[in-house]
Amino acid sequence: MSSDAIDIHRLGKRYTIGVTPIGRATLGESLTSWVAGPWRRFRALTGPDNEASQFWALKDVTLKVEVGEVVGIIGPNGAGKSTLLKILARITAPTEGYVDLHGRASSLLEVGTGFHPDLTGRENIFLNGAILGMFRTEIVRKLDAIVAFAELEQFIDTPVKHYSSGMYVRLAFSVAAHLEPEILIIDEVLSVGDLHFRNKCLGRMQDLRTEGRTVLFVSHELTSVRQLCSRAVMLQHGRIVDDGPPGDVTRKYERLYHDAAGNSTGVANRPHPPHSYHLKRVELRAAGGRIESRFDAGDIMDIHLWSSGKAPENSYTVEFKLLNSDDEVISFGAANPVRSTYYRAEHDHFVCRLGPLPLTEGNYAFSFTVGVWNKARWDFWQKAVRFTIGRCDPFGTGHGISNVNDGDFVIPQEWLPGN
């Protein structure tokens, strides 16, 4: 017997797009279309599809996943990730090819599917558990563990409509976390919830990996793919274009889709500038002067900022705040009083040389302020520009350090025996 858990063979899925609109040129035509319309629509809804309105969301996808592998599926929007997920979850049927699932499979396209607001937490555990394919006896056995994991002992008999969104997600995730499938197929459920919850999810994912379960994980989050997966597969236009170690595949993805980190191209113009004096453009430049949105830890970055013109007065400052992927301010810098650079009114181009960057792998953003320190704030440009740290391995171990689990900074360190 083979050790494949998932065997996808030449899988294809064709969709038919809507009903083709009928052109109406003359009264006669519009009258006939009015009469024939219902029949035509009926044919369009039931009959054989015509070529023009079809597209292949997936085509010729062949993939074997071995038992115990954790495979991340990445790709831009419209690459066919969701379609693949829906076929594997048996929500939709393929048009051609087949998938063999060897073992008990569970799919999680979201957490809390089927939750009813009027039912209590406990009642929803039973309902949701049953929907996810658990038997009643299994739910009864796991009930205490589910409630404890969700940290909702006090509220378990309260209708979930009175829950905060955080409590709701915790309960929903807790049920899902107690599934024990041999094969788990999941969507980006990790991207919801607060930091504490995300870490709990990641922990559970790592447990699954150590338990030797097979996981197929569809994601946009390159950092979590790098961290959790043993293998990554990239889809593009419904076909597999790359398959290999997560580090290599995600790097290729980043090269292909520069704006993967949320439309960051390393340059931004003010979208809705105020009428008064303001900052209008920012560029992030790498050492060679090239505009860049992807840097590695240890790189030098030049921030170029332009203002709308002559400043209201002399001796002002420009400040940045650095935000991590949770939008928390993690660092700060300023022309003065941090450094004693005082800009004059006629300056409209400012440069800040930053680095070596001590940041871990992940996405970051800058906000900028211009004004007189401790006195006036003329303009504040929130989350002006984003950038990605693609590689952080300052100690040359071969393992990247990412901000998903290991914080946003790496501090230089030496380890010695203490005795």
Add this chain to the structure above:
Amino acid sequence: MAYPQRRTLRLEAPRSWQTLNLAELWEYRELLFFFVWRDVKVRYKQTVLGALWAIIQPLTTTFAFAILFGRLGGMSRHVDGPYALHVFAGMLPWTFFSNTVTVAANSLVGSGHLISKVYFPRLLVPLSAIASGLIDFAIAFVVLLIMMTIYGVAPTPSILAAPLFLAGTIAAAAGAGILFAALVVTFRDVRYIITFAMQLWLFASPVLYSIEMIPARWRLLYAINPMAGLVTGFRACVVGGPAPSDVILVSSASAVVLLLVAVRYFVQVERRFADVI
């Protein structure tokens, strides 16, 4: 390395002729239970009157029809026994039928969120709507027994046959409900037809009148409406009245055919649901 024997599930394009997977339906029986349990719980949590609704609807319609047709229309002369009891005994299977068919017809579209996120046999959705209606039926049946006491109509041993007609009504309701549910997913305007169809269907069934008012030569044709024989039979078992066996036979056969056709159509199209819902 040896792996324990694992069950393999193959996902592929639907064949041109789909068959109902009864084994899988059986495997998911607990989910059917949970769907019904949810519907019942939610219903009684949301409404002030709760179980009373199961009584109010058939009672008020019976009352209205008893005055309108029985008194003003002179219909009471054409039925055996008290007219109100005649109507209510017919109203029980009819209300069950029309309510569950209407709820089942909209059930798939209403569960669109579930259907696009998780797999389970889709047939469970309309089936749970039918099963939930049984609770209302049971409550209304108690009211019927009370009414019989008031009118001094004692049940005969034939009441033991009533579950057979209930089973027939369930088959007919499941048939119509499943068929409409599948149709509504593809053709949304079908849902507007249902309310309208149910009104006409009521007059096409012997709820307000007796089967004997239909001319004898048309009766078997009339019996193709499954509710014709089922309402008549149910009423005959509980409160007495005519029970022509040929009508009952045709109607029962018609209910079974309706159910088979509906399930056939449903399994044929169910794999498309997630794409169009």
